[in-house]
Amino acid sequence: MADHIVVRVFTGPDGGGGNPLGIVEDGRAVPGESRQALAAELGFSETVFVDDPGTGLVDIRTPGSVLPFAGHPLVGVAWWLRRRGRGVDVLRPPAGEVPTWQEEETTWIRARAGWAAGRRTQRFASVAEVDALPAPPPGEGWLYAWAWEDEAAGRVRARGFPRRGDGIVEDEATGAAALTLAAELGRDLVVRQGVGSVILTRCHGDGTVDLGGRVTVG
Incomplete structure (x- = not known):
């Protein structure tokens, strides 16, 4: 290997x-x-x-x-x-080209929302409904299930299910899906995904979205 x-x-x-x-x-x-x-x-x-x-x-x-x-x-x-x-x-x-930079503990990239195609988002009425979903939910194709934790503050609870038959039952943190959701909602987000991951987004008017978070060695 x-x-x-x-x-x-x-x-x-x-x-x-x-x-x-x-x-x-x-x-x-x-x-x-x-x-x-x-x-x-x-x-x-x-x-x-x-x-x-x-x-x-x-x-x-x-x-x-x-x-x-x-x-x-x-x-x-x-x-x-x-x-x-x-x-x-x-x-x-x-x-294509993806700018990247560091802001204190957060590593950022900037990408076009169109590059993250293929991940369907679905809003649920409550965080409890998202948390109760089986892994994976029935159906086919990439599903990003989400609900507002605090809509005014832009805080989201999400779970990601690739459903592509390769053994990845649930994705702990999915940058492309968070980017897609931010572009659809047209606003900056703080996404809590999986068991403890946090994804940050910043929207721009030119169709790009900044995607950021902390990283640590395995």
């Missing part, structure tokens, strides 16, 4: 929660035909291969597919490269 490290992305203020992310820092050492098998073997919701740390070129894989864009891998790898003294101002997944 190729050398890799694990970080948790979108951890809560107490260090809990966070979605595990596999990072293969020397992505060029893993041939393209071997990457999908490695991502499946690692079993994380996403694994990111760093193909050129100098330019921010990265390749994102789920256990079963290639993703042109994903939130938690990009936030996680931006934090990791910066921690390793190899920080970049722009990441380059297949979708």
